Amino acid sequence: SQTIHQWPATLVQPVGSPLSLECTVEGTSNPNLYWYRQAAGRGLQLLFYSVGIGQISSEVPQNLSASRPQDRQFILSSKKLLLSDSGFYLCAWGALSAGELFFGEGSRLTVL
Amino acid sequence: QKEVEQDPGPLSVPEGAIVSLNCTYSNSAFQYFMWYRQYSRKGPELLMYTYSSGNKEDGRFTAQVDKSSKYISLFIRDSQPSDSATYLCAFNSGGYQKVTFGIGTKLQVIP
Numbered sequence: 577s578q579t580i581h582q583w584p585a586t587l588v589q590p591v592g593s594p595l596s597l598e599c600t601v602e603g604t605s606n607p608n609l610y611w612y613r614q615a616a617g618r619g620l621q622l623l624f625y626s627v628g629i630g631q632i633s634s635e636v637p638q639n640l641s642a643s644r645p646q647d648r649q650f651i652l653s654s655k656k657l658l659l660s661d662s663g664f665y666l667c668a669w670g671a672l673s674a675g676e677l678f679f680g681e682g683s684r685l686t687v688l
Numbered sequence: 689q690k691e692v693e694q695d696p697g698p699l700s701v702p703e704g705a706i707v708s709l710n711c712t713y714s715n716s717a718f719q720y721f722m723w724y725r726q727y728s729r730k731g732p733e734l735l736m737y738t739y740s741s742g743n744k745e746d747g748r749f750t751a752q753v754d755k756s757s758k759y760i761s762l763f764i765r766d767s768q769p770s771d772s773a774t775y776l777c778a779f780n781s782g783g784y785q786k787v788t789f790g791i792g793t794k795l796q797v798i799p
Contacts, residue, residue, distance in 0.1 A: 582731075617696075620732075620776070620789040635786075666731050670787075676722065677778075677787055679731030 578603035582667045582680030589687050595640075595654040597683050599667030602648065607669040609650040610677065611642055614664040626650060662687045689714050694777055694790030703799050707764040711777035711790045714758060718779040718788075721753050723762045726774045726792065735775075736762065767797045 579602045589595060601607050611623040622635045624642035632642050639658050643651045650667055664684050668677040694711045701707055709723075720739055724732035736751040738744045744751045752761040764771055777790040 617791075619692075619791040622786060668731075676720075676734055676737055677732075678734065682729070682731045684729070 578607075578669070578678065580667060580669055580678060580680040582683055584683060585681065586684045587686070589657050589685065591659055591687055592656045595652070595657055595661070595685070597652040597665055597667075597685075599650040599652075599680055600648055601650075601669045604648070604669065606647060608671075609644065610668040610670060611650065611652050612666040612668060612679075614666060614682075615662075620666070624652070657685075657687045659687050661685065691715050692777065692779060692788055692790045695793055696791050698794040698796055700796045700798060701767055703767060703769060703797055705767050705797070707762075707767050707771070707795060707797075709762040709764075709775050709777075709793050709795070711760050712758055713760070713779055713788075715779065715781065715788070716758075717781040719782050720780040721751070721760050722778040722780070722787070723749075723751055724776040724778055724789075726776060728773075732776055764795075769797050769799050772796045 582599045609626045612620045613623055614620050624632055624634055626632050626644045629644055629647055640654050662685055664682050666682045667680040670677045692713050723736040725735045726732040736749055738751050738753050741753045741755045748765045750763040760777055774792040774794045776792040779788045
């Protein structure tokens with residue numbers, strides 16, 4: 577069966593520091609991969625999606641970037657964090673056709 | 689007009705009650721309709737998935753889609769305290785690009 581791992585689970589970072597969140601998927605090949613952010617009182621916001629190695633599409637212009645160095649690895653990064661980057665970050669993989677998404681456990685980021 | 693409307697609640701019900709959760713949408717291109725359940729501090733998990741108008745039942749859960757009214761519902765029968773979570777409706781027009789989520793309704797089932 578497919579599993580998705582996301583880390584770290586929690587982190588507190590100062591403003592201006594870098595960020596790296598990692599996500600890996602097991603049990604499937606060539607998955608569609610997604611990064612979402614969930615802020616308090618707001619819905620899930622799609623940040624990036626990828627349909628293959630090196631193929632990244634950005635939904636929201638911002639302080640963040642994503643990379644897919646391997647088929648089942650998806651990384652979310654920032655060079656300099658802003659206060660507004662605080663939130664709950666979720667990695668997901670999707671079935672090709674119907675939009676079903678399977679989420680990781682999430683990474684809670686607090687920027688101080 | 690927002691693409692998806694969902695009442696954030698919170699909704700509190702006694703154990704054993706029938707719960708009705710709803711979303712409206714405006715995008716006629718949506719073809720796939722989903723409900724996710726999210727426990728506190730966890731990632732959402734897919735609960736129900738439907739393609740067409742009508743009802744789909746899975747145990748205590750029933751998903752209902754009315755495309756003509758652009759309205760979807762999730763019914764929970766014999767609600768349990770373990771059902772306490774946030775329920776998100778979600779929509780997709782086909783393909784991998786975007787799944788559009790509602791804001792989520794927070795449900796509390798009181799023993």
